[in-house]
Amino acid sequence: MALGYVALVLHAHLPFVRHPESDYVLEEEWLYEAITETYVPLLQVFEGLKRDGIDFKMTMSMTPPLVSMLRDPLLQERYDEHLAKLEELTEKEIEHNEHNGHIRYLAEYYATEFQKIRQTWESYDRDLVTAFKQFLDSNNLEIITCGATHGYMPLMKMYPQAVWAQIKVACEHYEENFGRPPKGIWLPECAYYEGVERMLADAGLRYFLTDGHGLLYGRPRPRFGSYAPIFTETGVAVFGRDHESSQQVWSSMVGYPGDPVYREFYKDLGWEAEYEYIKPYIMPNGQRKNIGIKYHKITARDGGLSEKALYDPYWAREKAAEHAGNFMYNREEQVEHLAAMMQRPPIVVSPYDAELFGHWWYEGPWFIDYLFRKSWYDQNRFEMTHLADYLRRHPTQQVCRPSQSSWGYKGFHEYWLNETNTWIYPHLHKAAERMIELSRREPADELEWRALNQAARELLLAQSSDWAFIMRTGTMVPYAVRRTRSHLLRLNKLYEDIKSEKIDSGWLEKVEKIDNIFPNINYRVYRPL
Structure with a gap:
């Protein structure tokens, strides 16, 4: 029997960027990049896990702006065009690098990846919300909501109606798109202020997340710190972020994403290629931009872009498997230690921005895939869970009042x-x-x-x-x-x-x-x- 739980939580959000009044707006590409590098790769991971009989459990927010954009016909059509240009460019790169063996190998790799992305995209008739919903329906993925437009609630608390609108509109939008009310909410920026839980309860929400110090500074201080949820006086549960597991993934300096073998984000073909050659694939005004085709690895954390060596996805995938094993081992040790101290099963909550996995850290989806597979087959000290399942199993928790907090710089509100x-x-x-x-x-x-x-x-x-x-x-x-x-x-x-x-x-x-x-x-x- 497992000694405790690990809950991986991804926050999938982008601001509402949609410009039908213009033929091209660079910021719309935030969505297209996220579809290509994060959302479709995650779906491919989930499909593979289900296919192989792994009953994975994960929590994921999908914010109303993101859901709205993913279901918008105009943006779907424009993404089709965006992906087609990537496919065209990779074919051109294969021919262009006929005598450059490693670059050609990478171009062929990208061509295959983009083909797989198109197959997944078209297999769901371009509706990724329905694609994610199937895993909600199978209870593998717990999809939660967020503020209607990711409004920073502590800075609008003097107008409770404005906070209520952010919560209520989000819940109604979730039900329209997923066919059921949401159980949980990711407070935008994990920003909590005392009293918002009453509105969450009135909206029918069961739980939310905050940063670890939101629980550690609670009144009274929770007996189990951030390794067990607490209940507010309204009955709404609060889960706190675990900093140890977060830093291992978040930090590009001491965490996994900064490994020299991984793909370098800041060295992109859009800036590297000869201008006339790449001109059809950059901005209409001729300004260069990131294309999404990157041929180099990090190489050294402190090296300049000119010093980057060529990337190899084979060795990067091997490193992702190694890091997933390391993450699993650290959670085993952490859970075993906590269980002995607490005399009850702890839960380690590890929340991250979804776009970290794939967009910023290209190998992130591979890491998630290996983590679920290794946790399923190679250990028995913890069980991967999502937050709704945990509350069903453990309906009794300490009651206290969380502290005002966020997961931003210095843990409060000054970044906003x-x-x-x-x-x-x-x-x-x-x-x-x-x-x-x-x-x-x-x-x-x-x-x-x-x-x-x-x-x-x-x-x-x-x-x-x-x-x-x-x-x-x-x-x-x-x-x-x-x-x-x-x-x-x-x-x-x-x-x-x-x-x-x-x-x-x-x-x-x-x-x-x-x-x-x-x-x-x-x-x-x-x-x-």
Whole structure:
């Protein structure tokens, strides 16, 4: 009998980026890259595990913006075109490197991989949400929700209606897409503030995740630290992140992804190839970009890009298997030690961004595959579980109040509230006030009903924590600023048009087509609680 549990949790999220008004927007490729490098490879891993009789268990959030984009016909069509260009380029690379043996070998490898991706993509009729849902239905994958647009809840807590809208709209959207209400939620950025659990309970949610210190600083301090969930006074359970297992995977300096054998992320054919040759595959304005075809390995953690040696997926896969075995061994030792100390089965919760596996760490899906296989066959000290199964088996836990926390820099809120992004919050707060005011209205006709619902969409989209995060990281800042401003400006115009009873129907129709997330939203979700 197993001494304890290990729960792998992946957070699959991308901000809502969809631009039907433009033929090309670079940021749409965030989704296309994630499909190619993370979501389809994960599905292929799950399919292989099921095929081979391995009853794997994993928890995975799929946020409403991601689900909406994955099911959007326009983005599906554009991904088809994106993948076709990759396929075309790899065939061109095979011919171009006829006398360059290793590069040709890698080009042929990529051609085979892209072919497999297309086969998986088309086998599900381009609907990856249905693809993941089959593993939810078989109880291998526990899919949980998130905030409606990944809004940073502690920074909107002065407007409870805004927090409630993030939670309620997300739960309704989940049920529309998965045919059942969600059991759990990934709080955006694992950011918790005291009192949000009451809204989670009212929405029917059973559990959420926080960083380890969210439990360790709880009142009273949990007896088993972060190695057992706690129940809040509302009955909603809280799981805390385990830092030991997290660092082994997260850290590119001391963790697995920085191994010299693994693929180098920052050396890409889009920047390396001769300009005229690669021009048809980069941005329409001629600016270079990452293509996704990379021929080099990390080689040395402190080496420059010019010093990178050629990559070999065979040896990288061998290293992924080695690292999976090491991760398993460390969890065995950890669980055995904790079980002896606790006198009860511990649970080690290991949450990560899903895009780490495949996009940032190319070999990540192989690592997951080997981890489940090795854990299934090669050890008996822990059992892989997902969070819903664990709560079914262990319905009694200590009651305490978690501490305000996040999994961001320094563990609290400053990454989303600092000198780079503080300017957005007075505008977001004013917008929330206006939406709460609008929620009290009864629409005079269908046009006003549509305008009120669109105002709710615009506020939700403006509240995405991704924009503040990008402003802080310093990458793609103009886009994040533009998105924040555009949603706020649209909401303000809708507010003024509704109040003056002069709604611009043509403009409204245009905005509805651009920001078409949550087609069944009801603006009354913002009414005072």
